Amino acid sequence: MNPLDKYIQLIQDSLISCTLSQISIINPLRKDASIRKVQIKPIELKEKLHLSFIFKHQTKDITKNYLVEEAIEHIKTDLTDNFSQSIISTTSGEYHLNIFPNGKIKLKHKPNSKSAKPNLKHDHEKKSLLASKDPIWNLLGFTNDRGLIYKDKQKKFRQINRYIEIIKNNFEALESFDIVDMGCGKAYLSFALYSHLTKNFNKPIRFQGIELRKELVELNNRISKEAKFKDLSFICESIENYQPKNLNVLIALHACDMATDDSILKGIKGNAQLIVCSPCCHKQVRKSLKPEHAKNNINKYGILQERQCEIITDVIRAGVLEAYGYKTKVMEFIATTHTPKNLLIVASKKSMEPSSPDSHKISELYQSLEDHGIENHYLLDKLKIHGG
Numbered sequence: 185m186n187p188l189d190k191y192i193q194l195i196q197d198s199l200i201s202c203t204l205s206q207i208s209i210i211n212p213l214r215k216d217a218s219i220r221k222v223q224i225k226p227i228e229l230k231e232k233l234h235l236s237f238i239f240k241h242q243t244k245d246i247t248k249n250y251l252v253e254e255a256i257e258h259i260k261t262d263l264t265d266n267f268s269q270s271i272i273s274t275t276s277g278e279y280h281l282n283i284f285p286n287g288k289i290k291l292k293h294k295p296n297s298k299s300a301k302p303n304l305k306h307d308h309e310k311k312s313l314l315a316s317k318d319p320i321w322n323l324l325g326f327t328n329d330r331g332l333i334y335k336d337k338q339k340k341f342r343q344i345n346r347y348i349e350i351i352k353n354n355f356e357a358l359e360s361f362d363i364v365d366m367g368c369g370k371a372y373l374s375f376a377l378y379s380h381l382t383k384n385f386n387k388p389i390r391f392q393g394i395e396l397r398k399e400l401v402e403l404n405n406r407i408s409k410e411a412k413f414k415d416l417s418f419i420c421e422s423i424e425n426y427q428p429k430n431l432n433v434l435i436a437l438h439a440c441d442m443a444t445d446d447s448i449l450k451g452i453k454g455n456a457q458l459i460v461c462s463p464c465c466h467k468q469v470r471k472s473l474k475p476e477h478a479k480n481n482i483n484k485y486g487i488l489q490e491r492q493c494e495i496i497t498d499v500i501r502a503g504v505l506e507a508y509g510y511k512t513k514v515m516e517f518i519a520t521t522h523t524p525k526n527l528l529i530v531a532s533k534k535s536m537e538p539s540s541p542d543s544h545k546i547s548e549l550y551q552s553l554e555d556h557g558i559e560n561h562y563l564l565d566k567l568k569i570h571g572g
């Protein structure tokens with residue numbers, strides 16, 4: 185890799201590991217160039233990582249913010265056409281790039297000249313992501329020994345961080361944490377959340393991951409032991425059959441189709457104070473479209489029918505949680521470029537006492553199904569069986 189490509193790679197790595205403090209681009213090639221210097225910093229805008237450029241002219245500064253991909257293209261152009269020197273300042277040191285008139289390029293690593301900490305503050309927004317240097321990421325195979333995240337793990341890393349970022353304030357009010365992660369798979373979310381909670385709160389914690397696949401359960405338990413996460417364990421069980429003893433937080437990230445409904449049901453029946461689900465595929469409702477409705481105008485086009493059914497599925501899930509006394513929010517937790525399954529249902533209630541459902545709200549949900557020509561919704565059916 186030539187030094188310029190390596191330099192760009194270092195910028196990308198430092199962005200992913202949240203260690204980038206600043207990039208300076210200096211020494212314009214043309215003596216009469218209007219822009220004398222460019223200073224670049226990472227910022228979060230509307231929940232997306234951007235790079236903020238200050239173009240320093242003789243008499244004025246102009247600020248522009250770019251999404252990362254576009255920003256990288258600007259930096260490449262500046263370094264090939266307009267400037268001959270650049271410095272990346274990270275929390276672990278500086279990288280100096282020098283481009284000589286004969287085309288030779290030198291890249292040097294130097295210790296920090298001053299303590300540099302990344303600061304993503306902008307417009308009073310503050311985001312603190314779980315550090316990629318946390319040893320758990322290395323044990324999970326996300327990072328190399330320098331704490332840099334492998335390319336193929338970057339999306340999942342941001343996804344998990346955003347999930348935790350959004351729900352972390354909900355843990356303040358809880359006296360203890362009795363958490364279940366339903367359909368935990370490789371349990372990246374369980375490990376990251378456990379690590380976050382034990383580092384930031386001094387409260388009793390018991391954390392269990394529920395997963396059907398035995399080999400994943402064994403792997404997760406091995407990693408938990410290695411990480412010395414003594415209160416995090418994994419159980420090979422179906423969500424449906426799992427009987428939680430005490431439960432105040434239920435989380436699920438992309439539990440397949442009706443597994444999300446089973447998770448919500450367990451949360452409601454276990455009187456969880458916090459239920460957070462990011463739904464996965466939505467097949468059940470689509471299959472139960474009445475034939476006459478499946479052919480009407482709204483359902484005429486396959487992809488639109490699919491989206492329509494997805495929306496109804498989640499509207500009913502959120503509505504059920506509301507009917508059971510949960511304050512419920514539905515939001516996108518990450519850009520669709522990270523995952524198209526980016527919806528998050530966050531439901532919380534103050535008391536751990538069982539609440540009986542608001543029958544008026546439940547009948548409204550049945551009416552919604554009727555209006556959309558849907559035979560049945562798995563979660564509503566299950567609640568009926570369980571006397572809800």
Ligand SMILES: C[S@@+](CC[C@H](N)C(=O)[O-])C[C@H]1O[C@@H](n2cnc3c(N)ncnc32)[C@H](O)[C@@H]1O
Binds near residue numbers: 366369422
């Ligand atoms: C799409 S993966 C998501 C894994 C993990 N939560 C994540 O986001 O990385 C869904 C996981 O749920 C598990 N699963 C699906 N249905 C389940 C059920 N009824 N009971 C327990 N686990 C289930 C699958 O085996 C799979 O590992």
